[in-house]
Structure formats: structure tokens, C-alpha cells
Amino acid sequence: MNPLLQIRDLQTWFPIHRGVISRTVGNVRAVDGVSLDIYPNETLGLVGESGCGKSTLARTVALLEKPRAGTMHFSGQVLSQAQPGIRRKIQMIFQDPYSSLNPRMTVLEILTEGLVQHRRIKSSGRVTAAREILADVGMDPDVLYRYPHEFSGGQRQRISIGRALSLKPELLICDEAVSALDVSVQAQVINLLLSIRRKHGLSYLFISHDLGVVRHMADRVAVMYLGQIVEEGPADKIMDAPAHPYTQALISAIPRIGAEKGKRIVLQGDVPSPAAPPPGCRFHPRCPYAQDICRREQPELKGYEGGDSDRKAACFFAGRVG
């Protein structure tokens, strides 16, 4: 099967400015050589430490940031700002449903703004379209003339999902979309996202720091560290038997109900800066297994000895440590 989204060697950097004349003194290498595929009707989970570049990667795919290098293809077509036709097919929902919804717009306006803009409906068809969307996200169709502040967090997240769905996207990017919600509300939104996927056959790029939620949602998982993907493979396999030392630390750090308490890998060493990533393997200063080769050479993301064919890791000792 051909991937829906194909990313190769993607880099998105942010210049660091200093001084009165705003000289560029360096770059934050937020995304620094990422290659990824997302297949039709697939959910790819993206996990990793705060600041490792997940949102920047997502925003680059959604064409909200400009990459400095690399290629992106969507259904075989080049994905770039110059292709507004494809742009609509990638929609994004964010963590904070409040700040991402315009407080002065009614639900009707929020849900149909994009449709009207993309000339997909006449303004006379707005009410019908909006009611359909509301039914789709499990909300009462009679709330059309209400404003965002009149809703709870979970309801607001439903409205953002509805707005994203209104343009019939093929890829929905969820950046911490359920993270701010209470467990019981979170369960509802997760159920909604799963049922939407079944009904419309979408693909998701699902970003979350909650690995339990990622496991529940994702078919495959990509683990990001300091701007790069360090491990990739089927969600269950990665969660049950992580191959990369960073993934091992990450998974052992997650509190789990029923697990033995206080048994975990506690990483030592400082979190390095994405403006000056360490040479060799970027994880080596914190890695409990680092050898000389790790300090000198950069490991590639690829299959490894003894690993299943659907798994990849960027570590010289992948699958042999931990």
C-alpha cells in the first residue's frame, strides 16, 4: 500500500536571535532529519519528551511552519504551501480547545467558516451542514447560536473536532487533543475519535505524552528524541518490549496501575539543548549503555538484529540492551 503521507529527511529549524540588531547566533533544530510514513486509515502515535519537536513536526506537516529541507508527499503529490488543494485534507486539533476557538464566533460560524472559505457550500446551506457536523461529534444540534465559553472543556474539544472534520480531511493531526481533559471526559473524546476513524476511514497523527492513551489509539508509534525519530514500530510491540534505551526509560517512567512501585529507570544527566545537539548518538549523554562508538558516530534508524521486520531503532545496541 502507498503511504498517505510520506516524509523524508525533514528539517525545521528556528533561528535564535540575539542583541539589538537581532543577529542570528544559531538555530533551534526542532525537527532535524525526520523520515516517516503514515498509511491510509492508520493511526501513528508520536511520543517523546517536552521540546523534542513533536508539535513542530506536526505543524510542518500541516503547513503552519516552513521546513528548511526535506520532502513531504501527500497521496503521492508534493505537499507545500503552493498546493492549497491538498492543504484542506490535513486538519489539526490542539490541546487547548478554548484558545483555539474564536470566542466571538457562534458554533455555527466556527463549524462552517472553513466550508464557506473553501467554497464547499453556499451560505444558505450553512445551518444544515453545521447540524450534520454536530450530530457527527455527538452534540445537540440546537447549540448552533451559542458561544465557546458556554461549553465545558470536553464539549469545546468536540466542537474543534467538528470544525476539523467539516473539511473532510484525510489526515487529522491531534496534538495533545485529550491531554487537558478529565479522565471521564477524555474517555468520551477518545471514543469519539475512534468512531470517527471507523466511520470516515481517516488517518491520525496522534501526539500525546500519555502513553496509555497512545497505546489505546495507535497502530504504530514513533518515538522522538531531540528532533529525530529514535524508534518506530507497532504500538504493542514497542510498549511491551522497547528496543531503544530512550524508549525503555520513557516506558519505565510511566506510572502504571498494578505495576511494582518505584522500579524504574531514572535517567541521569542533563537534557541537552536542541540548539547544540550532542555529537554521535544524541541520547548518549543520558544513556546507561553508551560506548565509545555512540559518542563518535550517529546511529541510523533501521531494522536491527533480532528485531521484527516491522520495527526500527536508531541505536547501535538496539534490542540487545535493557
Added chain:
Amino acid sequence: MEEKANILDIRDLSVSFRTDEGLVQAADRVSFSIRRGETLGLVGESGCGKSVTAMSILRLIPSPPGRIDSGEILFRGQDLLKLPIEELRRVRGKSISMIFQEPMTALSPLQRIGRQMVEALQLHSRISRREAWQIGTEWLRRVGMPNPEEQMWAWPHNLSGGMRQRVLIAMALMLEPALIIADEPTTALDVTIQAQIFDLMRRMKKENESLLLITHDMAVIWEMCDRVAVMYASEIVETGTVEQVFRNPLHPYTRALMAAIPSASSKGRELYHIKGQVPPGINYPAGCRFRERCPIAIERCGMEHPMLDPYGDQCARCFRAGEKGVAL
């Protein structure tokens, strides 16, 4: 015997807020205690009154619009609600320290991190500036701050949210108080950093420090706490040891909370969710406050208000808590 002594006893604490819509009952006759060296977890839905309860302990409820209407907060047997304000100031920081949910408000924007740490340390113990600077740096390192020496010179606005949170955790722990109140201390942090901080807190507990840990993450409760108190609509609805409550939750709200958590075995399946919404704190219904959402409600639940009754060492506020074989 000394081990068993309670360091904190909260009895019938009620707090309300005056708002445009009316009087909000934010904490309603809340009672619980924490023993020496014990970690108590406080969980519950957003808005159920966890932060209000925590802030009441050090009398940090903004007033107006808030008011502590009644209750006792006994710390080592002394009622903090009756303490003169100068004495309460001595308790704050030195004996009880608090990590707030909103870190932005807790640091002064006008002073560098190092200066704020040194001042807090010197306020409570007689050490030199240099010593204090060193202790501060060391604590920043312990909470996983990259480049702690350099960060001592940073301004709060130069730090990311997660870094500011780590500064506050360091400041709360460095005074080695007898009781730490931590309100969602690691929610904004990575799991790897969270693990590091929990590790630190666990080690401090060995020194007999007590911890009140507020979180919405049931797995964190499992991992960190000895006992747990579950709050719903401004009341405690269940208490018990973590093992008891997770193995055999008695209140249907606690059971629903557990069922809503995704796990390895829930993959792809529909998660349980609680229908409906928490009733507004302005006008709680007369009967059980969970009744509208409760799958096992009976007639009595709409008429009478259930008490927090003991069942063995566990307590639950539900008329059906004692029955065997009730599904959810």
C-alpha cells in the same frame, strides 16, 4: 506509636465563594488525615474542590470572594485556622510547603531564580549567602534542571513552563518541611522528569516527611501514595489505602474513574465513560450528588444525602457501598 501519629487532621472543612451566579460551595465538610511519613493522594474531576481544600490548609484562599466557613485544620495538634498570622507565616515554607498548580503566580517576576532561592533559604535557616546559593544549585540539579549553575542567574520569564515548575518543586523540597502539599506538581512535566521527581519525593518520605499529593492521574496515585481520598462535587466520597481502593472500589464514581482509564487491554475498545456532568456547586441536589450520573442509583439516593460511612478500613459515601456483587 510515634509513627502512627497524625501530622494533619482536617475536620469538617467548608469553603465557599461568592460569585455573580450565587454562592459556590467549593469544599463541603471535608475531613481526612495524614500520618507522619505517609503520602495521601487526593483525586477527582476538575472543579471538585481539590485545590481549594489544599489552599485552605495554609489559609491561602483569596478572600473575598472566598471564605472558610467552618472546620478545623490541625497540624501537629494545633488548629491552623486559629493561628495568629505571624505564627502561620513561620509554618509556611518551613513546616509546610506548597507546590501550586499555577506556577506562574508563585515566582516573583522581578528577581532572578538564584536570589529567590537564597532568600527563601535564609529566611528559614541561618546560613551564609554562598552556602544558600550552593544548596539552591544542588536542588535545581536534583529536580532535573539542565545547567543548574547557569539557571540560578535566569529570570522566571526566561524559563519554559516545565522549568519554572521544577524551580518551584526545588524550592518546596529544599526547606525539608514536615508536610509537602503538591497540587498537580508534575502534570506539566515529562514522564522521565516526573519519574526523577517522584524518586526524590520517595526518598524524602523515608526521612518521615508527609505528602499531600493532588492529581487527576490514578496511576500516579497507585505509584506514589499510601492512601487515597476521592473527591466528587466538593465532598470526599471514598477513602482507603491505595491497595484497597484499587482492588475493591466501593463508590460507583471511583469505579467509573477506574474504568475510564485506557490500558494495555482496552486497545481499540470503547472506553467506559460517565454520562452527564458534575452538578454546579451553586445548588447541589438534596440527595446523593452523583445520583444523576450513577448507573446503580435507587430511590433513596434522590431523597437522602449519604454519609461517608466506614466499611472495614475503607470509607464510602454511597447507600449501596456495602452490597456485594453490584456491577459498576
